[in-house]
Amino acid sequence: MRICIYGAGAVGGNFAARLAKAGIDVTMIARGPHLEAIQARGLTVQTREDRIHVRPFATDDPRRAGPQDAIIVTLKAPALPAAVDGMAPLLGPDTAVVFATNGVPWWYFHGHPGPQAERRLTRLDPQGVLWDRLPISRVVGSVIYSANEIVAPGVVDNKSVRNRLLLGEPDGSRTARVEAISKAFDGTGIEAPVFDDIRAQVWIKLMGNLAWNPMCALTGLSIPDIAGDPALRPIALGILQEGQRVAEALGLTLDTDAETRLNNILKPGPTGGHKPSMLQDFELKRPTELDAIVLAVQDFARELGIATPNLDSVAALAVGRAKALGIY
Numbered sequence: 334m335r336i337c338i339y340g341a342g343a344v345g346g347n348f349a350a351r352l353a354k355a356g357i358d359v360t361m362i363a364r365g366p367h368l369e370a371i372q373a374r375g376l377t378v379q380t381r382e383d384r385i386h387v388r389p390f391a392t393d394d395p396r397r398a399g400p401q402d403a404i405i406v407t408l409k410a411p412a413l414p415a416a417v418d419g420m421a422p423l424l425g426p427d428t429a430v431v432f433a434t435n436g437v438p439w440w441y442f443h444g445h446p447g448p449q450a451e452r453r454l455t456r457l458d459p460q461g462v463l464w465d466r467l468p469i470s471r472v473v474g475s476v477i478y479s480a481n482e483i484v485a486p487g488v489v490d491n492k493s494v495r496n497r498l499l500l501g502e503p504d505g506s507r508t509a510r511v512e513a514i515s516k517a518f519d520g521t522g523i524e525a526p527v528f529d530d531i532r533a534q535v536w537i538k539l540m541g542n543l544a545w546n547p548m549c550a551l552t553g554l555s556i557p558d559i560a561g562d563p564a565l566r567p568i569a570l571g572i573l574q575e576g577q578r579v580a581e582a583l584g585l586t587l588d589t590d591a592e593t594r595l596n597n598i599l600k601p602g603p604t605g606g607h608k609p610s611m612l613q614d615f616e617l618k619r620p621t622e623l624d625a626i627v628l629a630v631q632d633f634a635r636e637l638g639i640a641t642p643n644l645d646s647v648a649a650l651a652v653g654r655a656k657a658l659g660i661y
């Protein structure tokens with residue numbers, strides 16, 4: 334199977350290395366010093382168990398890669414619209430495009446049951462280029478559980494004990510394409526189960542980002558530090574409760590309540606020392622995913638008439654800080 338990792342940075346680098354090590358034909362679309370280092374010296378991923386070193390084909394010109402069986406997009410959300418034309422040369426007649434980006438996905442209502450079906454989210458796809466030019470029937474939904482950081486060009490630190498890429502068709506059907514992508518991950522050390530309701534999984538993951546990503550980005554603290562801080566904990570809990578209300582009003586059933594979720598963070602965990610990706614972006618002054626992770630949830634809340642005072646305050650501060658840094 335030919336798999337392209339599009340936007341092979343921290344998460345995508347980990348995925349590419351593990352797929353390549355397992356013998357999958359992997360192409361990485363990357364850029365800048367990270368790409369130059371991979372082309373010159375190969376890709377290195379330090380996992381908890383070992384050091385993977387591979388030399389997959391890596392380029393910033395997708396025309397050099399040719400049609401793929403699947404594209405796994407591990408770009409940050411703000412980079413998606415500008416990348417859509419670059420995906421065209423990678424598309425064969427049946428190529429699926431897996432969007433493995435944190436937050437509310439731009440395709441959220443594609444395949445959704447009921448009157449909201451096929452509604453577009455202009456915050457996440459302002460000109461509609463993703464929806465129109467891809468086109469939408471290519472989309473497979475996805476959620477990432479894998480903590481990673483680029484620690485030097487060409488070198489990724491993977492801190493997770495379990496690496497998971499949850500997959501699901503937006504309409505919940507079990508298609509040959511989603512099963513084939515899942516199977517390609519066999520033996521890679523990345524679990525890739527297929528879900529019938531990928532939107533519930535999107536929300537469960539979103540509950541792991543909605544409070545922590547902006548609060549860590551604002552404070553520079555780790556997730557357990559915030560969860561254990563008497564002044565910050567109630568704000569995080571408030572955000573989780575507000576997010577949970579929004580998800581439920583949208584018809585989702587989540588795995589647990591906000592308080593349990595917050596307490597689980599304080600249990601000794603394998604990714605406690607991980608810098609959430611939004612904190613990495615604030616520190617490195619890279620475009621932030623505030624729209625997908627925070628403001629899209631606020632949009633839903635406003636439409637549904639749900640008050641989100643904690644989320645609103647943190648969102649306003651995070652947007653203000655991001656503007657001051659020139660990244661929003």
Ligand SMILES: NC(=O)C1=CN([C@@H]2O[C@H](COP(=O)(O)OP(=O)(O)OC[C@H]3O[C@@H](n4cnc5c(N)ncnc54)[C@H](OP(=O)(O)O)[C@@H]3O)[C@@H](O)[C@H]2O)C=CC1
Pocket residue numbers: 339340341342343344345362363364365367393407408409410412415416419433434435477478479480481482483609610619622
């Ligand atoms: N890092 C983590 O631990 C986790 C991240 N996530 C989510 O996964 C997604 C990816 O995050 P992460 O891996 O951290 O992000 P990274 O920024 O490390 O990776 C994205 C890469 O894509 C590159 N890129 C951007 N645009 C293009 C383009 N047009 N062509 C080629 N390359 C391009 C970026 O380069 P450049 O830097 O030059 O822009 C960067 O190297 C995000 O949605 C994030 O929220 C989810 C769970 C954990």
Ligand SMILES: CC(C)(CO)C(=O)C(=O)O
Pocket residue numbers: 435479480541542545546604607608609610611
């Ligand atoms: C922090 C983590 C790993 C999960 O909450 C994440 O998704 C991120 O870094 O954005």
